[in-house]
Amino acid sequence: MQDAGADWLHLDVMDGHFVPNLTFGPALIKALRPHCRLPFDVHLMIAPADPYLAAFAEAGADHILVHPESGPHLHRSLQSIRALGCRPGVVLNPATPIDALAWVIDLIDVVLVMGVNPGFGGQHFLTGQLPKISALRAMIGATGRPIRLAVDGGVSAETTPDIVAAGADVLIAGSAVFGRPDYAAAVAALRAAAR
Numbered sequence: 616m617q618d619a620g621a622d623w624l625h626l627d628v629m630d631g632h633f634v635p636n637l638t639f640g641p642a643l644i645k646a647l648r649p650h651c652r653l654p655f656d657v658h659l660m661i662a663p664a665d666p667y668l669a670a671f672a673e674a675g676a677d678h679i680l681v682h683p684e685s686g687p688h689l690h691r692s693l694q695s696i697r698a699l700g701c702r703p704g705v706v707l708n709p710a711t712p713i714d715a716l717a718w719v720i721d722l723i724d725v726v727l728v729m730g731v732n733p734g735f736g737g738q739h740f741l742t743g744q745l746p747k748i749s750a751l752r753a754m755i756g757a758t759g760r761p762i763r764l765a766v767d768g769g770v771s772a773e774t775t776p777d778i779v780a781a782g783a784d785v786l787i788a789g790s791a792v793f794g795r796p797d798y799a800a801a802v803a804a805l806r807a808a809a810r
């Protein structure tokens with residue numbers, strides 16, 4: 616992906632319990648680390664997450680993103696991620712209100728809005744999330760900190776203009792890139808759509 620022009624490599628970790636799908640854990644990320652220079656943006660869809668944070672940090676994660684629902688103590692999870700030397704982030708499911716961030720926003724470097732319910736690729740973007748992205752952009756602006764606002768799920772060249780207009784500055788693409796024969800052309804198409 617670094618040769619295709621991506622800025623980050625987003626890794627979806629699923630446990631078959633927090634989400635209805637199973638992917639991989641820290642061992643795969645560790646094996647991948649020497650082969651890629653891009654920052655590893657590790658999205659944990661696991662519950663609990665806390666017992667595994669150190670393993671993901673040691674595996675080479677640069678950012679570790681958790682869902683508030685992974686529980687039980689989001690604030691503690693974010694403190695732990697920072698203490699491990701990684702950038703902490705919070706992921707909001709379609710039904711999760713932005714208020715979940717109200718008392719932790721000073722602890723985080725990334726906010727990730729799910730454009731679909733987590734678990735599977737290839738789903739359509741939920742346009743009802745656009746006002747949430749706008750509201751988060753305002754919330755981030757009020758902090759004065761350079762928190763990245765990412766969208767994950769349903770990102771394509773078709774949905775990107777609305778997502779960027781709403782205030783997102785990071786686009787996480789799955790099938791819009793990996794479902795295409797030419798990854799570099801797919802990344803370029805997303806960048807063009809974001810302008």
Ligand code: ZN
Pocket residue numbers: 625626627658767787
């Ligand atoms: Zn993800």
